[in-house]
Amino acid sequence: MTRKAIIEVKDLEAGYDDAIIFRHVTFNVYEGEIFVILGGSGCGKSTLLKCIIGLLQPRAGRILIDGDEVVAEDEDGLKKILTKIGVLYQSSALFGSMTVAQNVALPIETYTSLKKDAVDMLVKMKLGLVDLDGYGNHLPSELSGGMKKRAGLARAMALNPKILFFDEPSAGLDPITSAELDHLLLHLNRTLGTTMVIVTHELESIFTVASRIIMLDKKAKGMIAEGDPRYLRDHSQNAFVKRFFNRRA
Amino acid sequence: MDSNNAGSLIQELSQHFAENPPGDLTVDLENVTYLDDFGTLVLVELRKLAAKEHGAFNLENTGKKIREMLMFLNFDSLFQKVSFEKKRRQGIFVRLGEKTFDIILDLKYAISFIGAITLSLGYHLAHPRALRKDDTLDYMQKTGVDGLPIVALISFLMGLIMAFMSSVQLEQFGANIYVASLVSLAMTRELGPIMTAIIVAGRSGSAFAAEIGTMKISEEVDALYTMGFDPVGFLVIPKLIAALIMVPILTLFSDIFAIAGGLLVGVFMLDLTVGAYVAQTINTLALFDVFWGVLKSGVFALLITWVGCLRGFQVSGGAASVGQATTSAVVSSIFLIILFDSVFSVVLRYTG
Numbered sequence: 001m002t003r004k005a006i007i008e009v010k011d012l013e014a015g016y017d018d019a020i021i022f023r024h025v026t027f028n029v030y031e032g033e034i035f036v037i038l039g040g041s042g043c044g045k046s047t048l049l050k051c052i053i054g055l056l057q058p059r060a061g062r063i064l065i066d067g068d069e070v071v072a073e074d075e076d077g078l079k080k081i082l083t084k085i086g087v088l089y090q091s092s093a094l095f096g097s098m099t100v101a102q103n104v105a106l107p108i109e110t111y112t113s114l115k116k117d118a119v120d121m122l123v124k125m126k127l128g129l130v131d132l133d134g135y136g137n138h139l140p141s142e143l144s145g146g147m148k149k150r151a152g153l154a155r156a157m158a159l160n161p162k163i164l165f166f167d168e169p170s171a172g173l174d175p176i177t178s179a180e181l182d183h184l185l186l187h188l189n190r191t192l193g194t195t196m197v198i199v200t201h202e203l204e205s206i207f208t209v210a211s212r213i214i215m216l217d218k219k220a221k222g223m224i225a226e227g228d229p230r231y232l233r234d235h236s237q238n239a240f241v242k243r244f245f246n247r248r249a
Numbered sequence: 250m251d252s253n254n255a256g257s258l259i260q261e262l263s264q265h266f267a268e269n270p271p272g273d274l275t276v277d278l279e280n281v282t283y284l285d286d287f288g289t290l291v292l293v294e295l296r297k298l299a300a301k302e303h304g305a306f307n308l309e310n311t312g313k314k315i316r317e318m319l320m321f322l323n324f325d326s327l328f329q330k331v332s333f334e335k336k337r338r339q340g341i342f343v344r345l346g347e348k349t350f351d352i353i354l355d356l357k358y359a360i361s362f363i364g365a366i367t368l369s370l371g372y373h374l375a376h377p378r379a380l381r382k383d384d385t386l387d388y389m390q391k392t393g394v395d396g397l398p399i400v401a402l403i404s405f406l407m408g409l410i411m412a413f414m415s416s417v418q419l420e421q422f423g424a425n426i427y428v429a430s431l432v433s434l435a436m437t438r439e440l441g442p443i444m445t446a447i448i449v450a451g452r453s454g455s456a457f458a459a460e461i462g463t464m465k466i467s468e469e470v471d472a473l474y475t476m477g478f479d480p481v482g483f484l485v486i487p488k489l490i491a492a493l494i495m496v497p498i499l500t501l502f503s504d505i506f507a508i509a510g511g512l513l514v515g516v517f518m519l520d521l522t523v524g525a526y527v528a529q530t531i532n533t534l535a536l537f538d539v540f541w542g543v544l545k546s547g548v549f550a551l552l553i554t555w556v557g558c559l560r561g562f563q564v565s566g567g568a569a570s571v572g573q574a575t576t577s578a579v580v581s582s583i584f585l586i587i588l589f590d591s592v593f594s595v596v597l598r599y600t601g
Binding site for chain 1: 251252253255256257259260283285286287289290293294317318321322323327330331332333334566567568569570
């Protein structure tokens with residue numbers, strides 16, 4: 001059975017001013033998998049994520065999300081694509097003046113015709129999914145780092161997007177909270193079937209959640225590996241990949 | 250059943266069952282292969298409709314995956330109305346009391362902040378090398394040089410308007426020449442310093458609050474503490490010195506441009522010569538008037554920097570707090586400028 005590619009990145013090149021961050025980046029993300037973009041600091045992981053979600057215009061190449069071209073899309077087209085994706089930012093990016101429930105309800109109220117009671121019920125379900133029952137009336141400033149991430153996740157999946165993107169989800173979390181978040185992602189992936197794309201360099205997380213990875217390298221200005229993380233760890237011939245997985249300087 | 254059609258589906262079902270009350274309701278899920286929370290919401294609404302008619306609600310042929318999802322979402326517990334209403338507001342007396350305490354605490358902090366600035370200023374006077382000269386020059390550029398065009402334009406227009414309005418009355422008595430006296434005296438003593446200070450409060454006072462506030466929430470101020478720096482010395486003193494130098498200079502420019510505005514009206518509308526207008530201005534103005542305006546502007550500079558930085562240091566929480574601090578910095582500065590100007594007027598009345 002052939003798998004359906006939900007994200008197709010073809011020959012992508014991106015940079016800032018005169019500097020090229022990466023070029024010739026080509027890969028597919030298949031429906032239902034947890035895909036990890038990996039690499040050292042400054043290799044362009046976040047830049048690649050920004051290109052895919054339409055926040056940054058690449059210099060060259062194509063990006064297709066569920067068959068729709070991201071790069072060439074006009075504003076309406078891009079909006080259509082954006083309803084298919086959810087993003088959990090490194091800082092969670094919750095709106096500080098709104099309660100957790102209001103943060104989660106915002107996209108539901110905007111993009112559906114549900115009445116207030118139904119929206120509240122849905123928000124309760126979302127908060128239950130991320131284990132934040134009873135925190136709906138709290139402001140983001142009253143939550144711990146891990147709870148903020150989970151509230152951000154509840155908001156990202158408010159409209160049940162086909163793809164969820166995560167920028168360094170474990171950043172700033174202790175190992176136990178980080179592991180709990182990994183298990184939550186795995187559980188949501190298995191239950192809801194949501195495709196997940198995660199930018200991280202946390203090895204523990206990668207081996208727990210990743211179906212496949214790509215690795216970017218600053219020196220190579222592009223991709224240096226793609227595949228199963230365990231296979232790459234044990235069999236890759238690339239010196240940087242070996243050093244990265246074995247945590248050697 | 251997903252986010253796109255759950256709303257319309259619930260509406261259709263509600264309409265249908267409003268016309269044909271369901272009694273007992275059984276939902277056959279045999280052909281349902283995937284169910285998410287939006288789908289579950291439809292089932293919750295159907296169960297509500299059945300309950301309204303005191304009928305039983307049953308699910309039939311739920312597959313393993315569907316059962317798992319319903320368990321995951323705690324379907325059986327989703328029957329109570331959910332409410333995320335905001336916490337009830339406290340009574341008026343409680344709020345009044347809280348506000349009073351807030352104001353007292355704010356005042357206490359504001360006074361201690363004056364103390365911290367005074368100590369830091371004293372230290373910098375004793376150790377001039379400790380002053381961050383590059384930062385000071387940068388703030389002088391931002392507060393003074395960058396603010397000059399807008400100060401000049403507004404002052405010019407103020408002089409023009411004042412001359413034009415006063416000429417309407419003075420012309421009737423053939424006292425056109427006194428337009429020069431009125432414009433020069435009013436601008437140097439009162440309006441020049443006030444207008445300049447209000448513009449600087451809007452441009453630079455707000456910027457000081459926003460800059461320090463953003464540094465506070467991104468923990469940069471904490472980093473200064475832990476590195477052994479005095480945040481007041483690092484962040485406030487350069488701004489204070491820059492404002493103390495540049496606001497009086499801007500005030501002088503404001504006076505000159507306002508007089509130029511008045512001159513334009515005098516020459517082109519009142520048939521005065523340039524020489525007569527300038528001579529009348531020089532005859533009217535004493536050096537004390539200019540000095541008084543400059544002195545006031547120096548005090549206004551202190552107030553603007555103090556309030557701007559104070560509000561910045563009071564920021565806590567997130568982005569909304571920075572916005573509040575910025576607004577508060579401008580409003581408080583303008584209030585203090587007017588208040589101190591009144592004090593200056595009273596002092597001048599009884600001593601001058």
